[in-house]
Amino acid sequence: MNTPPVVEVSNVSKSYAGRRVVDISSLRVDAGELCVLTGHNGAGKTTLLRLIAGLDTPDAGRITLGVARSAIGFCFQKPYMFRGTVRDNIGWGMKRKEGNVKTAVAEAAKQAGIGRLLDIKAKTLSAGEMQKVSLARALVRRPRLLLLDEPAANLDEAGVETLECVIRRHVAEGGACMMATHMHEHALRMCGRFVRLEHGAVAAQDDVFNVFDGRAETSGEGAVITVEDAVRIACASMAHVGPVRFAVAASDVVLAASPMHSSMRNCFSGAVTAIRPCGAATVEVTVDVGMPLRALVTAQSAYQMRLAPGSEVYAAFKATAVRVLKGGL
Amino acid sequence: MTELWHATGVSLYCSVIATALCAVIGIPSGCLLAMVEFRGKRIILDIFNTLLSLPTVVVGLLVYLLLCRRSFLGPLGLLFTPSAIIIGEFMLALPLMIVFTHSAVAAIDPAARETAKVLGAGWRTTAQMLVSEARFGIMAAVAAVFGRLVGEVGIAMMLGGNIAGYTRTMTTTIALEASKGEVALGLKLGGMLMLIAVAVNVIIRRMQGGNRP
Numbered sequence: 001m002n003t004p005p006v007v008e009v010s011n012v013s014k015s016y017a018g019r020r021v022v023d024i025s026s027l028r029v030d031a032g033e034l035c036v037l038t039g040h041n042g043a044g045k046t047t048l049l050r051l052i053a054g055l056d057t058p059d060a061g062r063i064t065l066g067v068a069r070s071a072i073g074f075c076f077q078k079p080y081m082f083r084g085t086v087r088d089n090i091g092w093g094m095k096r097k098e099g100n101v102k103t104a105v106a107e108a109a110k111q112a113g114i115g116r117l118l119d120i121k122a123k124t125l126s127a128g129e130m131q132k133v134s135l136a137r138a139l140v141r142r143p144r145l146l147l148l149d150e151p152a153a154n155l156d157e158a159g160v161e162t163l164e165c166v167i168r169r170h171v172a173e174g175g176a177c178m179m180a181t182h183m184h185e186h187a188l189r190m191c192g193r194f195v196r197l198e199h200g201a202v203a204a205q206d207d208v209f210n211v212f213d214g215r216a217e218t219s220g221e222g223a224v225i226t227v228e229d230a231v232r233i234a235c236a237s238m239a240h241v242g243p244v245r246f247a248v249a250a251s252d253v254v255l256a257a258s259p260m261h262s263s264m265r266n267c268f269s270g271a272v273t274a275i276r277p278c279g280a281a282t283v284e285v286t287v288d289v290g291m292p293l294r295a296l297v298t299a300q301s302a303y304q305m306r307l308a309p310g311s312e313v314y315a316a317f318k319a320t321a322v323r324v325l326k327g328g329l
Numbered sequence: 330m331t332e333l334w335h336a337t338g339v340s341l342y343c344s345v346i347a348t349a350l351c352a353v354i355g356i357p358s359g360c361l362l363a364m365v366e367f368r369g370k371r372i373i374l375d376i377f378n379t380l381l382s383l384p385t386v387v388v389g390l391l392v393y394l395l396l397c398r399r400s401f402l403g404p405l406g407l408l409f410t411p412s413a414i415i416i417g418e419f420m421l422a423l424p425l426m427i428v429f430t431h432s433a434v435a436a437i438d439p440a441a442r443e444t445a446k447v448l449g450a451g452w453r454t455t456a457q458m459l460v461s462e463a464r465f466g467i468m469a470a471v472a473a474v475f476g477r478l479v480g481e482v483g484i485a486m487m488l489g490g491n492i493a494g495y496t497r498t499m500t501t502t503i504a505l506e507a508s509k510g511e512v513a514l515g516l517k518l519g520g521m522l523m524l525i526a527v528a529v530n531v532i533i534r535r536m537q538g539g540n541r542p
Contacts, residue, residue: 074447080440
């Protein structure tokens, strides 16, 4: 947390025609972080991204960027294709002095999964292909902050997987990414930090998801997912049997110093492996319960429980907190 | 027959040059008006829109006053020359070119400019992109201006003086011949005008079709 944030939003508000669409007191995104913006239509996700990109000006407040504007890559929900081929569009506006444009364009197109479309007229592409071009157009400039507005809205499954790979790679390389999406499952798979907006304000933030692969089966104890042949996770219901990917919100995981006698069907003991600050007053605690399970607790709770790496704790969550992701593996 | 070709030549010469001048001044102006927001922009657009409905004889009269011997431009001796016709036609058609270009550029999806902005484009690159994206509308503006000028009669009559073999255009020849009761040459010139209009439309259509999308 000592490194300056890539994006810091402080007391920012924006209204259109008298209707307040963004009203955020505090939000920050660090390098190497994926921030997933969720919320209903009109919650302010797109406007927030536009404000950060400098496409709109806030009525009040301040947005501080830790990167230059030229290091921002923006993908619109409905991308605009310029006249010319896909190649022209990806390299649009790039100066020859910016290295070998042709190679960079080809590489970005390959990353976005449109390497074979380079010589096609961009305006003739399908909506999904245009989104891929838009992504490649952002990537070719090697952005340090990626702002994606519903990037998977028109993509097929293969396209979504490619997008996820691109985002994971970008974040792993130390880039920051903010993505507005309605596709929770797709966002969950990328283990980002979730920020839910409601009426322009942050309704919930710092929700981190644990995402695991396992094998679903139905036994006498109901629907169960076995992870790494060792940990058995009880879940509310299961549509199918076999390989499955599932998520548990870190905020749904409860930590205790002693075994819990509660309605929570999933209770494990394990040692704390890592503690890191997450948000203004919360910390993310990783507990090894046979799989790395992350829990969000307030800094105050962590202090009172004297949590430290190596501490033995109990981690529990409800079966209804298990979200099975469509399709599995 | 010589009169027919000569009148056609004068008409084409004046209208092509006036259209080119209108394009050089009007396209960047229309583009700029669409790109830049400033106070009084609406008033400027209203003025140009009003000028569209100005009768050609009024434009002709204003330019006449500007070029006549007693005017400060009088010593240039431009009145009753093809240059006078070109200046008049330019004044007449410039608002048309500006308004049409502005409409074509303003009609482009705002996402085009926003995309250019997030890609770090400067105003010059953005302007080039807008002209490129609005090219069909701008081509239509050029065609409309040329069509208006090649069939223009009031300015050619007032500023050209209808001098045979020098400033007599197709339209002024038709008017003169009709007043004399000689309709044969007038009909031939009318046919020629129609042919030019068809040719211009075909060229524009082909340019648009060949470049899509």
